[in-house]
Amino acid sequence: MKNRSGTITCISLILLLLTAVTVLAVNRSIPFMMDDLWYSTHLYSDEPVRSLSDIIDAQIWHWNNWGGRSITHSLLQMILVCGEGFADVLNTIFVFVLSLVISLTAGSITGRIRNLPLSVLAGCALMLGLNANWKMSMFWESGAANYLYITVFILLFIFCYLRELPSEARFQGRDNEVSSPAEKLPGITVWIIPLALIAGWSNENMGPVCFIISVITMVIVRKAGRKVSFWMIEGSLLSLAGSVMCIAAPGNFVRNATIPERGALWTLFLRCYSEMTAVFRFQILTVLTLASVLVISITFCGIKLTLSEKVLLLGALLSWGAMFLSPHYPDRASFGTMCLMITVIISRCIFVIRHKEDSLIPLSLCMLVIWGAGMYSLTEFLAMSAGWII
Secondary structure, eight states, X not given: OHHHHHHHHHHHHHHHHHHHHHHHHHHHHSOSOTHHHHHTBTSSSSOBOOSHHHHHHHHHHHHHHTOSOHXXXXXXXXXXXXXXXXXXXXXXXXXXXXXXXXXXXXXHHHSOOSOHHHHHHHHHHHHHHXXXXXXXXXXXXXXXXXXXXXXXXXXXXXXXXXXXXXXXXXXXXXXXXXXXXXXXXXXXXXXXXXXXXHHHTSOTTHHHHHHHHHHHHHHHHHHTTOOOOHHHHHHHHHHHHHHHHHHSOHHHHHHHTTSOOOOHHHHHHHHHHHHHHIIIIISHHHHHHHHHHHIIIIIITOOOOOHHHHHHHHHHHHHHHGGGGSSOOOGGGGHHHHHHHHHHHHHHHHHHHHHOGGGHHHXXXXXXXXXXXXXXHHHHHHHHHTTSOO
């Protein structure tokens, strides 16, 4: 077992290195474009932003005249000021940072992760192989700021709350065991303030999900007979405040006024059409992968969903349903929903492997197929950019 584990770790590290090189190469092939060019200015003029005060000035105008994603677009403008080389490296790093956060969140559900490199590789594979639009959600700088970067903060916020839920640690050959409450994270009363505000003030659908998950967690903790910590209340209220700042920004109403008015029935049809498009086109690969691991783990292995997994799946459902209120549901907007489902996919796989050790190899091979699909798309893009594919 030790020899097999060491071999898998070595292979995982090699594939992670190959993934990093490929992701960086793709980033280098995609220049600042489209919205990037606009956000590199003061927005209300063509003068480029050069300092933090310029960014603050631009975002005040943006909040009042175009939209409420002040956090993500401030981050975007700071990256744009630093230049394309800096952005390419940072984008590459954040792919692995997000995968690591997904793995840690899955680990908070399962109790431990035996092979972190394999788990991080799985996160990267699923993000790239199942993504409805990897280019616009992870490599285009405006998309990366709105989805890739901000999802790190969203999952870190959710991670803090999931740790407080009673978690069931399932081991092969044993009955279910309920773990003791997690130790308090050092300094969380202080740093939950910016984290909660950033997570709430993220996207119109993911921000409210953070607030709802925090409330559900506090209710479950209270029903379990435990005291709700001050930081949990603090984080919940600040995530709500961030969501309100994002959704209620005057700029959202200014931009919505530019959308042609349609009848109520037509509007209802288009919103339902967008929701179904998200499921059956944008998210279908993720949904099928999730369904497969749920069937394997629940039906064949008898491993029930934990409270944390139920909360994450509810969050994914709500983040999808919340887009019904939006007049536009682009494929890249499904990124946060996808990451919540990926977290459950990885936690389910960990449970299955723990239940039956022999499942490690077939599950790893399935992951490699998805990783290959992602690498195929990236290398195809590189080949087309180089003129090798006409």
